[in-house]
Amino acid sequence: MGNSRKNRLYGSVVALCLLFLVAAFSSQLSYAADVNSVRLWRAPDHTRLVFDLSGPVEHKIFPLKSPARLVIDIADSAIKSAPTDLEFSETPISKLRYGRRNDKDLRVVLDLTDDIKPRSFVLAKHGDKHDRLVIDLYDKENETVKTVNEVTDIGQGRRDIIVAIDAGHGGEDPGALGPKKIREKDIVYKISQQLQKMVDAEPGYKAHMVRSGDYYIPLRKRRNTAREVRADIFISIHADAFKNPQASGASVFALSRRGATSETARFLASKENEADLIGGVGGVSLGDVDEMLAGVLVDLSMTASLAHSLDVGARVLGEIGKITKLHKHQVEQAGFAVLKSPDVPSILVETGFISNPEEARKLNTFGHRKKLAEAILSGVKAYFQDTPPAGSLVAWKKYVSGEVSHTIAKGDTLTGIANHYRVSVNDIKAANGLTNTQIKIGQILKIPAS
Known part of the structure; x- marks a missing residue:
């Protein structure tokens, strides 16, 4: 009987030990965050890797040479499923490998084929976006800056009018979502491509696509790109959503210096400006300039640009009104960050509400997108026909020939x-x-x- 008690006691101790070991082993398999997926985008000047996470993480990156590699250490994390659908062609990455480090950390190694300048940052959960770790691999190439002579044929005085076309959103920022998983970034890119072809087919005009693929560009860089190519006009194309699915109609916006002109304008501006939170952009630097002087110069330049923006915006809106319903019959104004260029007339075209089922259906058709592109171009041409830029072919035809x-x-x-x-x-x-x-x-x- 005594031996029986001892056996039962011994069995209980063994069972407790086993439970303790199982619990300890299970705790080792529980991580602070899982990497749910890995996504990749290629932009003209960099490659972006996005690690979708189940929670916040700490990380560090460092390069290795001979052979060239980039090491990414993510603390207390694990990859949930192996990334098998990443396309590395036309990127500096030849292979992605990963494994355990210190029994709990995740180490990811990127085998590289070219020199890169790495940059990394984490994005906290925002709206419907989960925590993310973003790795940007910038190409190491000599930066080229266009001079006035390269953009403008001063001798002939018959340069092209440069139209900067900005397809909103892109990459990990899909923009607004419509019925049947229609994504704003796809719709507006297709409209932008059609507009680009039409502009390039016009004598005396040349299009510049700000975004030439499915990748994200910060809002400030979008408007700065227009200045770098010395654009005569900047057109940002969107197809946004509103909290009321009955909201409908196309709109044209110019920058507001004192606030939005309607509740919808305020809402849309705040949604668009949030894109940099999704894309991962920090604070804005004003640069080392005298604030008073900079303020006066920018104010003078922006006042003139805003007047031109309202003019061309009204013409574009009038043309769009011939082929689709308008949300407002005048150019609206709001604080869109992408429109804040001090010296390039800039407008934002909302081609319709993708949250409205009927408008989403139309935006998803080639014919309607083509009509929208034609209307935008007609408005732009009407504006430049009346006020052609000095030195342009359009000005030469009007005033000289x-x-x-x-x-x-x-x-x-x-x-x-x-x-x-x-x-x-x-x-x-x-x-x-x-x-x-x-x-x-x-x-x-x-x-x-x-």
């Missing part, structure tokens, strides 16, 4: 065109060899000197 052309848009009539250019209908018919007053959309007419 006396040659003016007009591309027929929807709603145009020969009488209306003649009144606009202050010439007679018969003079237009004679200059173009027309036998009647029939015209068609897309037809280009020569406008004789008045």
